[in-house]
Amino acid sequence: MITDFFTRALIAGVCVALVAGPAGCFIVWRRMAYFGDTMAHSALLGVALGLLLGVDPVLGVLAVSIVLALILAGMGANRTLASDTVLGILSHSALSLGMIALSLMQGIRLDLMVYLFGDLLSVGMMDIAWIAGGGGVSLALLLLLWRPLLAMTVHEELARAEGVKVDAVRAGFMLLIAFLIAAAMKITGALLITSLLLIPAACARRFANGPGTMAVLAALYGSAAVVGGLYGSLHFDTPSGPSIVLAALLLFLCGLVFGRRPFRS
Amino acid sequence: MMQNTTPLVDATGLDLSIGGRRILAHVDLSIGPGEIITLIGPNGAGKSTLVRVLLGLMRPDHGAVVRRAGLRIGYLPQKFDIDPVLPLSVARLMTLTCRATRTEIESALAETGVAHLIVAQAQTLSGGELQRVLLARALLRNPDLLVLDEPVQGVDFGGQAELYRLISDIRDRHGCAVLMVSHDLHLVMAATDRVLCLNQHLCCAGTPAMVAKDPEYLRLFGPRAAEAFALYAHGPHGHDHDHTLSGDVVPADHAHEGSAHDH
Numbered sequence: 001m002i003t004d005f006f007t008r009a010l011i012a013g014v015c016v017a018l019v020a021g022p023a024g025c026f027i028v029w030r031r032m033a034y035f036g037d038t039m040a041h042s043a044l045l046g047v048a049l050g051l052l053l054g055v056d057p058v059l060g061v062l063a064v065s066i067v068l069a070l071i072l073a074g075m076g077a078n079r080t081l082a083s084d085t086v087l088g089i090l091s092h093s094a095l096s097l098g099m100i101a102l103s104l105m106q107g108i109r110l111d112l113m114v115y116l117f118g119d120l121l122s123v124g125m126m127d128i129a130w131i132a133g134g135g136g137v138s139l140a141l142l143l144l145l146w147r148p149l150l151a152m153t154v155h156e157e158l159a160r161a162e163g164v165k166v167d168a169v170r171a172g173f174m175l176l177i178a179f180l181i182a183a184a185m186k187i188t189g190a191l192l193i194t195s196l197l198l199i200p201a202a203c204a205r206r207f208a209n210g211p212g213t214m215a216v217l218a219a220l221y222g223s224a225a226v227v228g229g230l231y232g233s234l235h236f237d238t239p240s241g242p243s244i245v246l247a248a249l250l251l252f253l254c255g256l257v258f259g260r261r262p263f264r265s
Numbered sequence: 266m267m268q269n270t271t272p273l274v275d276a277t278g279l280d281l282s283i284g285g286r287r288i289l290a291h292v293d294l295s296i297g298p299g300e301i302i303t304l305i306g307p308n309g310a311g312k313s314t315l316v317r318v319l320l321g322l323m324r325p326d327h328g329a330v331v332r333r334a335g336l337r338i339g340y341l342p343q344k345f346d347i348d349p350v351l352p353l354s355v356a357r358l359m360t361l362t363c364r365a366t367r368t369e370i371e372s373a374l375a376e377t378g379v380a381h382l383i384v385a386q387a388q389t390l391s392g393g394e395l396q397r398v399l400l401a402r403a404l405l406r407n408p409d410l411l412v413l414d415e416p417v418q419g420v421d422f423g424g425q426a427e428l429y430r431l432i433s434d435i436r437d438r439h440g441c442a443v444l445m446v447s448h449d450l451h452l453v454m455a456a457t458d459r460v461l462c463l464n465q466h467l468c469c470a471g472t473p474a475m476v477a478k479d480p481e482y483l484r485l486f487g488p489r490a491a492e493a494f495a496l497y498a499h500g501p502h503g504h505d506h507d508h509t510l511s512g513d514v515v516p517a518d519h520a521h522e523g524s525a526h527d528h
Contacts, residue, residue, distance in 0.1 A: 028352055147362075148362075214352055
């Protein structure tokens, strides 16, 4: 019953999960859940931009997420608004702008569902190349940033005082997330990539005693969720993206039941 | 070892206002190699701000801070809370900003007396344990300058005296300079080479004994503070009795009078 399209879906999904797990750990540690969400929402604007300019929507998404990441990284220093307020403004404005741009385009009938929730089962070899390439770049960037990023996650001022280039590392991390979202667009869709960032990492917390272990476990849980979700969607004839998210949720719930209790609650 | 006498940090004419409030006014400060400097002053005097400016975490409105090229800093911040969402053992905490072998980590922890904590999760440490681990972490960087922002906070009196002795031993052993912030005027450690008394501007500076007699200091803190200060600075180590790490919690004032009688 494993057909070509199914194998391609598995490969693509696992590629995304392998990067989303470790990157998602930093999202969880740095309390940036809403940041991932904002990047994902604004991806729709990228799709519109891509169609408008006649280039691959993935490139449009990449461009918009990079611009957004740089805006957010630049605003980190001085702000009179809380960052979640700013994220909320950017998130919904970009989403609305994207919807309006799409509606104004003549003669384009676009299946929005594909961009919001992904269509893993229609993944082609070209998509796999995108995902493997984007994912590989993201993972390499993450390994490069690992130590300084962890240092500033624990204590930003200490990291800065001891020579970590905090602003550059922060911008690098945001670009990494931008890359990842652009690459994962076709797989999980803009809205569901956030769950592949958050849920496996949250699940891994209970079983990890160090940041490295947690990152590896999150990559494994994410992959397991992809495989489980895809088989589930095949078996129950359900949409693939949401099935993966539900599989991840199931893993998380199992973790709650069977995982170690945290040392303090 | 070649002695380089270039100041590690040289700050001149520092001025800083935040939100229209003057925090620092015309502060000059130079830290020489191997020197122990204690920065004291009342709450809101700008001590932590001055440290942040010296570390390059804040930019002054006027004035300049010159750090020696290649200066290695070990920093012990005033607040250090580790979020429980991040699993972090003491061993991993030690290598936040530098690489080190297991043996190096063990010996740094042993030096501050907390080698047994190496596998503990950082969030489970008590105040005194955390300060010692953080001190070991700063040491592991092999720093030219240790910057300690209120290193004895959250540590009971006996533990405080131990920590001060440890810091002065570390200076003797490693030859690093130490810049320390203290808001507790009773507990300026005896091994301090220079005490700087800050209240927006530098009121007075000198050895602990000199500052204790300085009229500026007396005006700022009152004669009673000077008395305790002078007594504490008297002995070779500032105290001649041992306390356990988890020694009794004694109000600082009373404990102080107690230790004065011992001398």
